[in-house]
Amino acid sequence: MTFSIAHLGPTGTHTETAALAYTQWLQKSQGESSILCPYPSIAQTLQAVVEQNADFGVVPVENSTEGSVTITLDTLWQLDEVQIQKALVLPITHTLLSHADSLEQIQTVYSHPQALAQCQKALEGYLPHVQLIPTASTIEAVRYVTQEPNQPYGAIASSRAAHLYNLPILISSLNDYPDNCTRFWVIGLEATNSGRYLSLGFTTPRNEPGALVRPLSVFAQREINLTRIESRPTKRSLGEYLFFLDIEGSVMQPHVQAALNDLPQYTEVLKIFGNYDVLSIKEDESLPIG
């Protein structure tokens, strides 16, 4: 069979690079081919999975410099059926693309707000006086540059985007932190029930001392490592939160199962988002161009 994989598009985004790596893994490990289906937003990518227009959806979860991609967490909390199949970790190198002959000519730089934020100090250093204009994706930024080849516009995008859209690279590594990485989740409808990591979300009874410590202690008592905690507003009123946890463990392990059985007595709403492994992606250069 051929899997269809929804992702935040268009062609050339970092999410597409992560989705491509997942298709290669599917081919290698299961002998299955797949096709990519770009969507204009993260919410629409997840909705495509829920409505079974795609078998899987690839969405960014967090970046090592800028933190959580909150729209992914907020949308996931509202969907009931979806399960994380796998995490993908992709090193992100931002490059400056432009038709300009020199940096001095560039007056305007376009990119996705996450990319602009991840290159903030470098931009202040190289291009202190340019106007920064946020776009819906790094590829939308590239399009501003390609559509006006006589204008000295700049775009921040991947080196893969430079190859795909045939644009010169003026600066090959623009990110402020060299170990800049983004973690993605592959979302599907079936639970995998195996893998090294488990993600869940919950709300707690309000305004009680220890309301958050109790659910966390359920894991700590059993020596289960908590690798991440993220709070998000419930959006109902200021000071009400929901929590997202990632733990090291599988539902197949008795001590993890015992912790999950204990948890509901300390939570109001509890959702298990899935049990999965992590695939680390080496270099986006190894991926097919075009």
Place this chain on the structure above:
Amino acid sequence: MTFSIAHLGPTGTHTETAALAYTQWLQKSQGESSILCPYPSIAQTLQAVVEQNADFGVVPVENSTEGSVTITLDTLWQLDEVQIQKALVLPITHTLLSHADSLEQIQTVYSHPQALAQCQKALEGYLPHVQLIPTASTIEAVRYVTQEPNQPYGAIASSRAAHLYNLPILISSLNDYPDNCTRFWVIGLEATNSGRYLSLGFTTPRNEPGALVRPLSVFAQREINLTRIESRPTKRSLGEYLFFLDIEGSVMQPHVQAALNDLPQYTEVLKIFGNYDVLSIKEDESLPIG
């Protein structure tokens, strides 16, 4: 004396409304007058306090719909001297401003990304096909509309901005959630050491089960309520975090002091950001216009 109060500008932003409320409180409670000093960014607002170009700085911390203002937390973590003087809670009502005669005419809506996000569903309902363009502040959005009075542009900003810049209001309440509020912090250089809330930040030893539970338990054991926890990436590598806590308590209370004395054995870097009270602001309508 006259205090100078730095804030994210320009005139008409929600942060300026919060800063104005603080000047009124200073006048009423201490008989002191103050002047407002708008700055182009949150980082520059905080830097003005550190460099003693302003006595206080007012910065947004979190919104009930969109969550933390991460640049405020990230900048605060890097500054050593600053202390929170007070928290301000401001109800935020977004309005749609335009010279257009009807909604159907509007093809482009400008606003700050936080405002666009807080009105996401309303925009999909009222204006499903418009292009949304992010700006550096809600007032920059207003300027696009005022500069081109013959274009059917829209801006999302406060009703105070509509009065200040003399723009018609097409929709008077555009936010998706009626109880939309933003919490601000007033930052200064002196510790207040009193007040109902205490904010702190810390890093923990890595990859140990219970690394986060231990510092939280220090408060739970003493029945000290944790009102908020926020994690942020250290930016060094994926999976390394620092944590921001708000607790209910004052350093003048012995059990809080005991908890703070216990805390360093479970943390790596620990910073106390201040002890402060909350000022709830009723209506921005009561504030001076212009």
